[in-house]
Structure formats: structure tokens, C-alpha cells
Amino acid sequence: xxxxxxxELLDGHIRLSPSIKTLESKFKDTTVSAWKIVLAVFELxxxxxxxxxxxxxxxxxxxxxTNRRMPFSSWLQKVxxxxxxxxxxxxxxRLLILGLGLLEQDLGNYLNEVDVIRDLAGExxxxxxxxxxxxxxxxxxxxxxxxxxxxxxxxxxxxxxxLSLSIRTVIDKLGKxxxxxxxxxxxxxxELNPEYGNGKAKQFIKWELITRESARVxxxxxxxxxxxxxxxxxxxxxxxxxxxxxxxxxxLKHLLLAxxxxxxxRPDSCGKLEMA
Numbered sequence: 235x236x237x238x239x240x241x242e243l244l245d246g247h248i249r250l251s252p253s254i255k256t257l258e259s260k261f262k263d264t265t266v267s268a269w270k271i272v273l274a275v276f277e278l279x280x281x282x283x284x285x286x287x288x289x290x291x292x293x294x295x296x297x298x299x300t301n302r303r304m305p306f307s308s309w310l311q312k313v314x315x316x317x318x319x320x321x322x323x324x325x326x327x328r329l330l331i332l333g334l335g336l337l338e339q340d341l342g343n344y345l346n347e348v349d350v351i352r353d354l355a356g357e358x359x360x361x362x363x364x365x366x367x368x369x370x371x372x373x374x375x376x377x378x379x380x381x382x383x384x385x386x387x388x389x390x391x392x393x394x395x396x397l398s399l400s401i402r403t404v405i406d407k408l409g410k411x412x413x414x415x416x417x418x419x420x421x422x423x424x425e426l427n428p429e430y431g432n433g434k435a436k437q438f439i440k441w442e443l444i445t446r447e448s449a450r451v452x453x454x455x456x457x458x459x460x461x462x463x464x465x466x467x468x469x470x471x472x473x474x475x476x477x478x479x480x481x482x483x484x485x486l487k488h489l490l491l492a493x494x495x496x497x498x499x500r501p502d503s504c505g506k507l508e509m510a
Contacts, residue, residue: 247319251326253278254310261306268302268334268341271309275327282328283353290350302338312337321365328354332362343448347413392452395459398471400426410452416479416486419454423472430473431495447483454479 250258257274276287283290313333314325322329335342335351345351355362392410404422408414424430449457458470458478467474480487480496490496 248314248317248322249324250310251324253327254325254330257330258306258310264306265303266306266309268309268338271306272331272334272341272345275331279327282331282357283350284357286348286350286353290348309334317365321360328358329365332358339447347448392456395455396469397455398469400472401455401470401475405451405455408451410450410455412451413448414451415448416454416483417489419451420476420479420486420490423476427472430476447485454482457482 253275256278257271260274261271273290276282276290280288310325310330313330316333316336317325317329331345332351332354335345342351392405397405400423403426404419407422408418455470455475458475461478461481462470462474470478476490477496480490487496
């Protein structure tokens with residue numbers, strides 16, 4: 235197989251679109267960041283993300299905390315590895331950006347907050363989550379839920395969920411459309427319920443439970459509802475939401491475990507849980 239054939243058929247199954255081949259030539263023999271690749275795709279396709287690509291292509295490279303660089307071919311292999319080869323026959327620009335967003339948390343957070351992830355996911359024919367062969371990690375799962383649950387009719391469905399008074403109070407206070415970290419939701423719940431964690435909640439109220447994950451409040455709650463078996467757990471309450479958020483956020487879990495806050499609060503103590 236010559237180099238051209240090898241380029242067309244990476245990893246045995248997925249072909250590369252003309253746009254991706256253009257990027258291969260552009261970044262040949264250089265190391266590059268995921269963000270710079272995204273900008274390059276936007277330059278080629280200003281129509282992407284409902285036209286948002288037009289403005290984003292003119293932006294300078296954002297200084298993300300994890301703005302690592304590697305050869306373009308390495309990024310390509312990493313992105314290809316997350317897709318189901320039986321369902322993705324051609325890797326195009328949109329799928330490349332979505333894949334990079336799932337691989338690089340800071341990049342994914344940024345693209346999610348400016349609605350690029352949502353728009354790109356809506357522009358592909360298939361459901362994004364159906365294109366992934368394995369259950370994604372906590373960060374990818376949170377991002378995917380943020381994308382998949384942000385349809386207007388589903389956000390309205392937030393009002394139909396069985397939620398405890400504490401949860402509804404937090405949603406009303408923060409606003410369902412506020413983009414925030416899971417730590418902020420936990421902090422609000424602890425202020426309402428200082429008896430949580432055998433009284434340890436009082437000390438955490440003063441803490442800044444800052445984590446890098448970010449999504450709309452309504453998206454977090456809708457995502458948590460999908461996390462638990464609704465037949466066995468019909469109502470989401472404060473303790474369950476905190477436990478669920480630690481399942482989605484390793485950083486939050488580490489913060490709470492370090493102080494023994496989660497001791498004796500294993501998820502399965504709340505009933506049989508099934509991942510969506």
C-alpha cells in the first residue's frame with residue numbers, strides 16, 4: 235500500500251475527507267495543538283456550526299491549560315480511535331472537531347459554551363453518541379449529555395421531572411440556563427442541607443468547589459436523570475444529585491473524598507443504578 239492509499243484508509247476502515255487530507259498537507263512534519271487544528275477546519279469551512287466558524291476562524295489561539303501539541307497524524311489517530319468504524323466510514327471536518335472536543339477537556343468546554351459542539355452535532359446526520367463504540371469517560375459523557383439534552387423540548391421537560399424541593403430551589407436560584415461547574419451545584423445543595431455528610435456540609439459551604447467541567451444547570455440535571463434507573467429511583471434528591479455529580483466529575487469526587495465527605499455514601503446505597 236502506498237502513502238496515498240494509507241492516508242485514505244487509516245486504521246483499516248475510516249477514510250479521510252478531502253478537507254482532512256488538506257490539513258494533512260498543511261501540518262505535515264509539524265507539531266500542532268488541537269485548537270489550531272479546529273481553527274484550520276473553520277478556515278476551510280466557514281459554514282460550520284451555523285456559520286459560527288466564520289468568526290472563530292479569525293481568533294488567535296486560546297491559551298488553554300492543556301494546550302498540548304503533537305503531530306497532526308497523532309491527533310488523527312486519537313480521534314479515529316474514539317469512533318465506531320462500522321458507523322463512521324469517512325472522517326470529515328465536523329467529526330474531527332467533535333472528536334478533538336471529546337479528547338481535550340478545556341477545548342471541549344470552550345466549544346460547548348459557545349454552542350459550537352451543539353451546532354456541529356446537529357449538522358451531522360447521525361446521533362453523535364451512536365458513533366462512539368464504547369461508553370465515554372466522565373468528561374466526555376457530561377459533554378455529550380450537555381449536547382444531547384439541550385433541545386428546547388427536552389429543557390421544557392425539566393419541569394416534568396420528579397425533583398425534590400432542594401433541587402428545584404437550586405435550579406430556581408442559579409437558573410437552568412446558567413453555565414456552571416458541578417461543584418457550584420453541590421455547594422448550593424450543601425447550603426440548603428447543612429446536615430449532609432454527618433454535618434460536614436457546613437465546612438464545605440465555605441470552600442470553592444471549583445472544577446473544570448462546565449455545562450448548563452438544566453443539562454446537568456437532565457444528564458443525571460439519565461444516569462439513574464428511573465423505575466428504581468423515581469425522584470432525584472439532594473444526596474443523589476451530589477453522588478451523581480461525583481460520578482461525572484473526577485475532580486469533584488477527589489475534592490469530596492479527600493475530606494471523607496463521601497464515606498458511606500456509595501451510589502449503590504441509593505438503589506440499583508444503571509448507566510444510560
